[in-house]
Amino acid sequence: MTIHEVLRCLPHRFPFLMVDRVTEYKPGEYLDGIKNVSFNEPYFQGHFPIRPVMPGVLILEALAQATGLLAFKTQEHRGEGGDRQQLYLFVGIDEARFRRQVEPGDQLHLHVEHVRTMRGIWRFNGEARVDGEVVASASLMCAGKDVES
16 A cells, blocks of 8 residues: 555544555455654654654554554455445554664554454554564554544
8 A cells, every 4th residue: 555545544644644655464354564754753853852762652653543544444345334434543552562762764664463343343463663673562442433524
């Protein structure tokens, strides 16, 4: 998925879009994506001026957006949803762990796996890596909500 398809699937826009490209996915199973971390990101001005570090909460947001993309593509693949528009809202996180800092110039590789869907709540396991090294992991949940355009 190029950035154009990501923009079609997610409602997020600059400066809050955290997925630049999807490199691979299989509906209902997994999605791999990339976030290029640039020194020009607005949060680096204040986090931290002496040594810029990507906030952990934004790494988790990148994983959450990847889960939204996987949920969207899964519903689309199944032919569900029809003409209605849906947002996939981040509703929970468990077992979040941070193992190393993410700095400007890093390329964040996002991997999310669908675990199960029950009563409209989607559960995923997510992992973010830089240069093959795990920087963060979590169990994430999202829920689809119909929206009117």
